[in-house]
Amino acid sequence: MDYGYQLLRHVIAQVFGNLGAAARITVIPILLAYAICGVILYSIVGAFLFEMASQGPILPGQPQPIPFSSEAEAATFAGRFFLAILLCLPIFLVFYAWAAVGWHRYVLLEELPSGVTARWSWPIIKGYVGAVLRLILMSLLIAFAAAIVIGILLSVIPSPGLAVFLQVGTTIGFTWIFTRLGLVLPSAALGIYMKMGDSWSATAPVSSAILLPIIVIPLAFFLLSAASGLLGIIGLVLTLVLIWIQLLVNLALMTTLYGNLIEGRQLN
Numbered sequence: 001m002d003y004g005y006q007l008l009r010h011v012i013a014q015v016f017g018n019l020g021a022a023a024r025i026t027v028i029p030i031l032l033a034y035a036i037c038g039v040i041l042y043s044i045v046g047a048f049l050f051e052m053a054s055q056g057p058i059l060p061g062q063p064q065p066i067p068f069s070s071e072a073e074a075a076t077f078a079g080r081f082f083l084a085i086l087l088c089l090p091i092f093l094v095f096y097a098w099a100a101v102g103w104h105r106y107v108l109l110e111e112l113p114s115g116v117t118a119r120w121s122w123p124i125i126k127g128y129v130g131a132v133l134r135l136i137l138m139s140l141l142i143a144f145a146a147a148i149v150i151g152i153l154l155s156v157i158p159s160p161g162l163a164v165f166l167q168v169g170t171t172i173g174f175t176w177i178f179t180r181l182g183l184v185l186p187s188a189a190l191g192i193y194m195k196m197g198d199s200w201s202a203t204a205p206v207s208s209a210i211l212l213p214i215i216v217i218p219l220a221f222f223l224l225s226a227a228s229g230l231l232g233i234i235g236l237v238l239t240l241v242l243i244w245i246q247l248l249v250n251l252a253l254m255t256t257l258y259g260n261l262i263e264g265r266q267l268n
Helices: 003-016 019-054 071-109 122-156 160-181 184-189 196-202 211-261
Strands: none
Touching (some): 003 019, 003 211, 019 071, 071 122, 122 160, 122 184
């Protein structure tokens, strides 16, 4: 059987066969991150947001109200909002790492939380955050290089069709590279430091096969999210659930690759 299909089937079964445990492990850290950042955002720019909301909805045919009385006030809002984002980014990163570590360890070690959510272990979470930052840095370097190449190509051949093709191809290529380097994440969740080069080498034998799941997974969730967007408030709830499930699936993909390629586990 094709490895890519086996991998995709294993990942889907892994997530949907363990949704209860996944919710117990990941939901509380994620909700805490949103709650803390919501408080930070409200405390820093809440007055501005309240003033904008108090102007009421914009009705068709009516002029759009000006939310700020002066450029200085707009600049103040922008500065405060930027500060709130800077404060929230490390919070999201740490709490995401907490949830992700718990999910990786559940899959690889069958480690269930003894309390209401995933076990907090700062040394492991810190190592996971370091692995995420390494991947982010590498991603930024790749994105910068890709932007230069695409800019040159589009300046020579200014075609909308070519622009779409390059955007789709770059997205797939970027995801493919990230996945091949991503074994450092489940490794960090186990408290083991892995070099990105080692992850790249380990995924070399299946480098073409992993194209199937990295294309099918985001495409499927995009279509599901687009459909849920037509359902109003219910659709909003469904979209949030889909975002959570996609996070689990993406992590499960790297966990499965780690278990198969590094630990020698068989795909079901």
